[in-house]
Structure formats: C-alpha cells, structure tokens
Amino acid sequence: MLEIKDLHASIEDKEILKGLTLNVKAGEVHAIMGPNGAGKSTLANIVAGKEEYEVTKGTIILEGEDIEELAAEERAHKGVFLSFQYPVEIPGVTVTNFMKTAINETRKAQGLEEMPAKDMLKKIREKSELLDIDRKFLSRSLNQGFSGGEKKRNEIFQMAMMEPKLAILDETDSGLDIDALRIVANGVNKLKSEDNAVIVITHYQRLLDYIVPDFVHVLYDGKIVKSGTKELALELEEKGYDWIKEEINA
Numbered sequence: 001m002l003e004i005k006d007l008h009a010s011i012e013d014k015e016i017l018k019g020l021t022l023n024v025k026a027g028e029v030h031a032i033m034g035p036n037g038a039g040k041s042t043l044a045n046i047v048a049g050k051e052e053y054e055v056t057k058g059t060i061i062l063e064g065e066d067i068e069e070l071a072a073e074e075r076a077h078k079g080v081f082l083s084f085q086y087p088v089e090i091p092g093v094t095v096t097n098f099m100k101t102a103i104n105e106t107r108k109a110q111g112l113e114e115m116p117a118k119d120m121l122k123k124i125r126e127k128s129e130l131l132d133i134d135r136k137f138l139s140r141s142l143n144q145g146f147s148g149g150e151k152k153r154n155e156i157f158q159m160a161m162m163e164p165k166l167a168i169l170d171e172t173d174s175g176l177d178i179d180a181l182r183i184v185a186n187g188v189n190k191l192k193s194e195d196n197a198v199i200v201i202t203h204y205q206r207l208l209d210y211i212v213p214d215f216v217h218v219l220y221d222g223k224i225v226k227s228g229t230k231e232l233a234l235e236l237e238e239k240g241y242d243w244i245k246e247e248i249n250a
C-alpha cells in the first residue's frame with residue numbers, strides 16, 4: 001500500500017526527516033510513537049502532500065505509484081486521508097452537505113458521475129449508524145461551535161464517508177479525552193478492512209488498548225529507529241524514550 005524509502009525532508013532549511021523507511025501493507029494498522037519534535041506530524045503532512053515541506057531525498061510509493069509530485073488534493077483523490085484535513089468552520093454548510101460535495105469532487109477527479117442522491121443518503125445513513133452518529137449532528141454547520149469530541153466525531157465520519165485506502169490519523173496534539181479516544185478507536189476498528197491501511201500517530205498508549213495495531217514504530221530524530229508489536233508501546237509507556245536513545249548510541 002505505502003512504501004516510504006530513505007525519506008529526507010526539510011522545512012525552512014532545517015532537516016526534520018533524516019532517512020525514514022516505512023512499509024505499510026493493505027489490511028494493517030500501524031502506530032507511530034516518539035518523543036516531541038521527532039517528526040511524526042511532519043511525516044503525516046508529507047505523505048498527505050502538504051506543500052511547506054521539501055523532500056530532498058527518498059521515495060513515497062502509494063500502490064506502486066510514486067506520489068511525490070502529486071498535490072495534496074490529487075493524493076486525496078487517490079485515497080489518502082489525513083485527519084484534520086478539513087478543520088474549517090463553515091457557517092451555513094452542514095456536515096452532510098460538506099460531505100456530499102467532498103465525495104462528488106473526488107468522484108469527478110476519478111472520472112465518475114455524481115453519486116445519485118438516493119445512494120448518497122443510503123451511504124450517510126449506513127455510516128452514521130455504524131459510528132453511532134446522531135441525525136441532528138449531521139445537520140449542524142460544519143465545525144461551528146463543535147466541542148473537541150464532536151470535531152473528532154465529524155472527522156471520523158468524514159473518514160468513513162471517504163473510504164480511504166490509506167488513513168493517517170495524527171493524534172499527537174489532539175488532547176484526546178477518554179470519549180474522543182473511544183470515538184477514534186471505534187471508527188478505526190469499524191472501518192479497517194483487508195483493502196485499506198491505517199497509520200495512527202499518537203502519544204497515548206491507551207489509544208492502542210482500543211485499536212490494537214499490528215505494528216508499533218518509534219520515530220526518533222527523523223527516523224524509524226525501532227519497530228515492534230503492541231508490547232513495544234507498553235514498554236515505552238513504562239520506560240519512556242531514554243533507553244531507545246541509549247540503544248541507538250550504543
């Protein structure tokens with residue numbers, strides 16, 4: 001699904017990613033952890049195609065295609081979803097209408113016709129039921145006055161509707177409380193399949209109690225320096241990151 005090889009990237013001439021390699025196969029859930037400033041959000045933004053970063057070396061391959069030259073929007077049309085991609089408040093545009101537009105824009109980019117209204121409604125009903133989303137919520141103005149939990153719920157609903165091939169959830173700064181944690185975990189667990197892959201970036205071991213990743217990686221100083229299973233997340237919670245630093249320098 002996603003193959004990142006020896007990725008180097010900078011922002012304002014400061015190198016942030018320093019030779020990062022990561023392989024994610026369809027059907028897998030990967031968690032990325034690591035100390036503050038290691039480059040986790042940078043990685044998410046670069047895969048999604050945000051323009052402020054400069055890739056100086058390495059490759060990003062999505063389903064066999066080098067996506068490095070593609071704009072963020074084109075990557076989204078190819079099935080890359082990054083949480084917080086649409087954090088805007090849009091008074092007068094409901095959660096549902098926003099979603100309809102986003103889906104039809106993607107379909108247009110893929111050379112498909114607009115989704116018939118009946119199918120759209122069916123999809124909205126299915127996904128909102130799956131995620132336990134209240135009807136009233138769907139007719140609220142996008143993000144206007146949303147609580148942290150409601151923003152999360154909206155984001156997960158967007159993910160469910162877009163049915164991405166690769167979902168990247170950057171939860172490093174989101175200050176998830178227990179409810180939001182459950183919303184995210186529930187969304188990931190219900191939406192993961194053999195055809196898609198999920199990367200969850202988090203500081204919270206607790207989130208991984210609910211999601212249970214296939215792999216856990218430690219991103220440290222711009223590289224993946226250690227990979228393991230859920231046990232690694234437990235070990236990090238118990239021991240912090242210093243032992244990893246020592247292991248690298250040994």
Ligand SMILES: Nc1ncnc2c1ncn2[C@@H]1O[C@H](COP(=O)(O)OP(=O)(O)OP(=O)(O)O)[C@@H](O)[C@H]1O
Pocket residue numbers: 011012016034035036037038039040041042043052172173
């Ligand atoms: N737009 C930017 N301008 C300047 N420096 C940036 C920018 N974005 C990121 N950086 C720097 O890149 C480094 C990595 O940041 P990044 O947000 O990727 O780390 P992180 O691992 O996600 O950290 P955290 O766990 O604290 O969220 C930091 O030193 C940060 O200050």
